[in-house]
Amino acid sequence: MKTRWGILVTWAALLCCLTGCGKEVYIENQRFMVAEGIDFDEDKKLVIYTASPVFSREAKDRYKITSTTADTMRIGKKQLESQINGSFGPGKLQSMLIGKNLLQQTNVLPYLDVFFRDPKNEINANMIVVDGPVKEVMYADMRDKGQLGSVIKLMIESTYKGRISVLTTLQKFHQQLMDNTITPSITEMRVEKDDLVISGTTLLHKDGTYATSLNIQESSLLLLLQRNTNNPIPLTFHLPPEIFHSEEEMSYVSFNINKVKVNFKSKFEENHLTIDIRMKVQIDLMERMFTVDMEKQSKQLEQAVEDELKKECQAVIKKAQKHEVDPFGFGIYVRAHDYKNWKKVEDNWVETLSDATVNVSPKVSIKSTGVSE
Incomplete structure (x- = not known):
């Protein structure tokens, strides 16, 4: 018993002699960058x-x-540190915003290079392309929304x-840009009447410059073609009104895939590529704005949705x-x-696909029509 108490006293004395690992850090003196944006000004700066x-x-703003x-970006960080009362805390970045104006003029990757070289930076931050000046998003009215x-x-x-x-995270974007088999796709955002709105998806060329944009419906179809179907994919189609003798403005059907x-399947014939994609799609009806007798016309509705899809x-x-x-x-x-033929086209894959x-x-x-049928 005495031996046990002696050991405990010895350990207690040693713990009392331990010092901290360094100077204490107060959270109010830290600046954690949770969102960062880059853009070009009128002079391409x-x-x-x-x-x-x-x-x-004591501060009024959150x-x-x-x-x-x-x-x-590295020089910019030093300049930003001179404007704040405290020091930047790395590794907390959640969102990286890129101006579409910048993407239309140059490859964005060199400006993001610092994120992939400095281990203190957060490469799991989400990437967003801003349809308009990044300044509009950064200074949008957030009084009724939060930080x-x-x-x-x-x-x-x-x-x-x-x-x-x-x-798309920074890491995923880097992978997409470096991989010959795919090109980057990034969430697109814009400001509408002081509200932030997700407007669709930005597609980039292989050189990291802006190619085109997809709206929300096209973005859902993109996820379908990417086989990203872990969650239901919502779609709304306007069917030809003559199919079910409905009015033009009422010929809408919505469903979840x-x-x-x-x-x-893919095949090359004399250097021309043909791709065949067959899909078995199960859907649940979520909205139907016209009258259909599902007992008699369910197959007709399936065919109409199939044709539109x-x-x-x-x-x-x-x-x-x-x-x-x-x-x-x-x-x-x-x-x-088809790895053999792939090796022939891997260096100009997007050109090959454009002609395919x-x-x-x-x-x-249709697996479900809802509780009203």
Whole structure:
């Protein structure tokens, strides 16, 4: 017993002699960048914006926006540090905003290089392309919404969960840009009457410059073609009114795609690529604004939805082909199924895809019509 008590006393004495690991850090003296944005000004100079929460009890604002003009992100950070009362705490970045104006003029990757070299930086931050000046987002009225960084993060993650936009982190963007089998796709945002709105998806060329944009409906179809179907994909179609003798303004049907089985085949014939995508699609009806006798006309409704789904999928693919991008990752499957021919086209894959014949053949079945039928 005495031995045991002796050991405990010895350990207690040693613990009392231990010192801290360093100088204490007060949270009110730290500036955690939760949102950062970059854009070009009228003179094509890089403008950097940061949003950081304010922890001081005396401060009236819940977050602070700082901005500077610099040649590089690293230089910009030093200049921003000279404007704040405290020091930047790295590794808390949640959102990285890129101005569309910058993307239309240059490859954004060199400006983001510092994030991939400095281990203190957060590469899991979500990327967002701003349709308009980044300044409009950073200085948007947040009085009835909350802190800017938290609001943007929640919007990006909730719209992705609802399958109306993509979700691309800095790390994923870097992978997409470096991989020959796919081109980057990034959530697009804009400001409408002082409100932040997710407007769709921005598609980039392989050189990191702006290619085109997809609206919300096209973004949902993009996720379908990417086989990103872990959550239901919502779609609304305007069917030809003559099919069910409905009025033009009432010929809408909405549904969720809950289960998809895809069969992907590719073949080269005299250097021309043909891709056949067959999909078995199970849907749940969520809204129908016209009258249908489901006992007699369910197959007719399935066929109408099937035809429209095929048409809209083909339109999204044609749009990507026109701008020579592959946000679907079709190259991943061509490489897996026909590696010999893939090696011949891997260095000019997007050009090959733009000239390819891509056929989408969905087979739709309605699994649920709701509780009212």
